[in-house]
Amino acid sequence: MTTTALERRQTPRSARRVIGRTILYALFIAAAAAILLPFAWMISAGLKRNNDVFTIPIQWIPHDVQWRNFADIWSQIPMTTYLRNTVFLSIVITFLQVLTGSFAAYGFAKVKFRGRDTLFVLYIATIALPWQAYMVPQYIMMVKAGLTDTFLSLILIQAFGAFGVFLMRQFYLTIPDDLCEAARIDGLNEYGIWARIILPLSKPALASLALLTFVTTWNDYMGPFIYLTDNDHWTIQLGLQSFIGEFNADYAMMMTGSVLSVLPILVIFLFGQRYFIQGIATSGMKG
Amino acid sequence: MTDLITASPDSPSVLARPRPRRRRSRGWRNALIGWSFILPNLIGFVAITLVPVLAMFALSFASWDGYNPPSWVGLKNFRRLFKDDASMTALWNTLYYAVGYVPLTMLAALGLALLLNRKMRGVAFFRAVAFFPYITSLVAVAIVWNMLFNPQFGPVNQFLGWFGVHGPGWTTSTTWAMPAVIVTSVWRDMGYYMILFLAGLQAIPKELYEAAEVDGTNAWQRFRAVTVPGLRPTSFLVLILLTVQAFKVFDLIYVMTQGGPGDATLVLAQQIYQTGIVDGQYGYASAISVLLFALVLVLTLIQFWFNGRRERK
């Protein structure tokens, strides 16, 4: 029958595809294992006694597994408070960065005016400076404003960075100007174009900006360290560093905490990466 | 496409009023609109970042201990900078790092993005894996990579041994510490920039691929004709971000080698931290920062210029 003939003709092709897929997956999994090696060490160290962490050669499987580390950490340091602070800061900063960044990017990408490009280059050159270079003047300014040891200080420092502006601007450049022009003819003003045309089209870029800002804020150590003094204001990264004392360090607990602190990021990542599936975005440009 | 352009307000058919006046008022209107978009971010940026940066510029001409009033010393800090072996070493090391780190990370990130920009089972998992190095604790990164690079027992040198190559001391060698640090940095950051490339790939209209496929092109031709130009703004973004990142690198190197052995991996950011905050010579540290700023500014301008030329073509 025709179906069997068809099947017979297709078998070699699909078999080849199956083999191809298998090889691809094997390669992917091998690469994944290699990439995850330091992460594996992190988990392994988090399950050890502190004195067993830095053995030479590395002991990959703890001979005396300390599952209780994962329970003990919650009582040893105020993890819940640290988590709450970190979540709050990360969400607020991410929200503001995405909002002001994508808004300003429209000005840089789609509106032509004098001084635009100079201002833009200034923005970018400034992000090249390591924070240590202007940390002290900035701190003095914050003291004068009475903002040290408040969440507001960190929010102000991190929410208005140039990173979001730059990222979104580059993305907007790929959206054809004709689309904006068409919308203008339809009677939309510039703010309407931004909100109704550009934003919906830039979901992948918004997702990546949000994801990267969230992770950067979540993992930031130096910023919270300098600005937040009261222990009730500390973030996870400060909590993890508190396992390093002056003369002795509890690296096992630190790794336990590091593993725990990665989990929320993983959830956010798996949620956000759904926007990177090709085909979701349509340019709206037909032909 | 063409009908959209002819319908735009600039087309002759709509041009009724005298041109110059309209142009000028439109320029004003545009400026107003442009600034209104930029302002919410700009106000925060100027107040929180730009003002301290300007203070830093001023301090580069002063001697300041971080406490007592600064005193003006003119160009003394800059003269010291070009005589100071440690700062010059840091400058060369930073350039060395950038030359290795920027292209390698770019290639790795692009490769990962192309590989993982497809519909397949478990792709979310593999993307997460590629991103994991970026969120792995720096201590873990330093320990495991140092172990991999261990001159006697490390897998890297064992692997080289199979080919009869006697591997170097890597992070314990002044010659090989920097390459080792670069490799680790590329491994750590490739997932981060992969995210940007993945987002960039979504911006390329699917229709362009379909059209190219209809024209009977092969995958490589499609990559050249559709992906490469479509990714240009993203590649530019990643290139600039990587350059910036390379010039202010600090954390990973510090955890891995503390700038050593000797000063083999001492970079500008560490030198700024060391001279400013640790030694309390903020004027001198600011002068190093100004040098770093100028360097990146020039590189950024060059990249902008090249990018603009390519776009105009």
Added chain:
Amino acid sequence: MHRRKFLQLAASAAAAGPLLSACGSSSGSSSGSDGPVTLTVSTWSMSTTPEFKALFDAFQKLYPNITIKPVDILAADYSTKVKVMLSGGDSTDIITMKNTTDYGQFAERGQLRDISSLASSGTAPSLQGLSSFKMNDKYYALPYRQDFWALFYNKKLFDAAGKPYPTNMTWDEYATLAESLTTGSGGSKVYGTYHHTWRSVVQAISAAQTGGDLIGGKYEFFTDQYDIALGIQNAGAALDYGTATTQKTGYQAMIETGKTAMLPMGTWLIGTLWADKKSGTTDIDWSMAPMPQRSGASGVTTFGSPTAFSINKKAKNVDAAEKFIDFATGPQGAAIVAGIGIVPALLNDDTRKVYFGLDGMPTDAGFQTAFKPDKVVLEMPVNDKSSQIDTILTAEHTLVMTKQKSIAAGIAEMDSRVQTEVE
């Protein structure tokens, strides 16, 4: 686990502290009648540094109208944050000095209050290491703990090798001993000794024992000590420097897990070993001997680093701050500090008695002898250039220890860099 136990120990020691020295508490309670005072004190890693809580609790009991509010800062970056805070005009009353390098900078810049009057009253003149805080004939800080370096050892490993426990010895004897104590190979190798990666392990001890000047710009006096250190490493009797530094080897784990028979280290390790043994983290049977000496030297010379309290120039509660420093560096404070296994700067027969009487401290005579070095030289001289010099000496130290440079070449480079780069 181990941390919480440590805290409990600290708390109980704190409660016992005032009892141990109840004699000197009569003058306290009446002063400061003008209402409650909140005294702010900068501390590092409160949860792992028990002495702070112990001192604060006892002090507050003595002065009920003064409440101490710690400004807790992570130990790893303590001096960065304190420097930034003081630049911003911070008014934390008491600034704790983690090391003399920072002290030199703060005092030089006028960020600290002159407390010379405190330094000359009561027991203060007999504080160990006090003289190192003298700057321009004034004192801006008083030490409350004084750690010095000694040789820790694992008794079981000595017994197994049939060697007598170490006492006074020369560096050459030490090197030979280290070799003979080294056993096994690969993952189960036990080293004769462990030299931590800090430059002080070689440089500060040689400066102390030869009388060399660490900020002078002439470092030939390091030569013998580098010969010893590299000799031991080349013989395989100590963990290779490159491995130790890249794998972030912890000296505490090396001794506690029996991977090394000997370990030259500061006396802060006593408190750690003592507490870890109590909490069951380790079962090592340890004791302490004096640091090895240069041949022909008389007496025991070692180096040490004091930890001190100072008053911020911008402090709001100077009166209370002075009371606290007087208390913490005086006999009561010293007894509390000694009670949790830390070496107080006020080291006299009373505090030694507290210290040696602690349950679980080694009881051998050798330990007690090691506790009385004849001369303790400051690890790094107080000078506003010392942090720059430290950077250079550290860089060259790593090169010599990883054998990228010969000893002579490394020292020549130290000389020329310190002479030309430091400004």
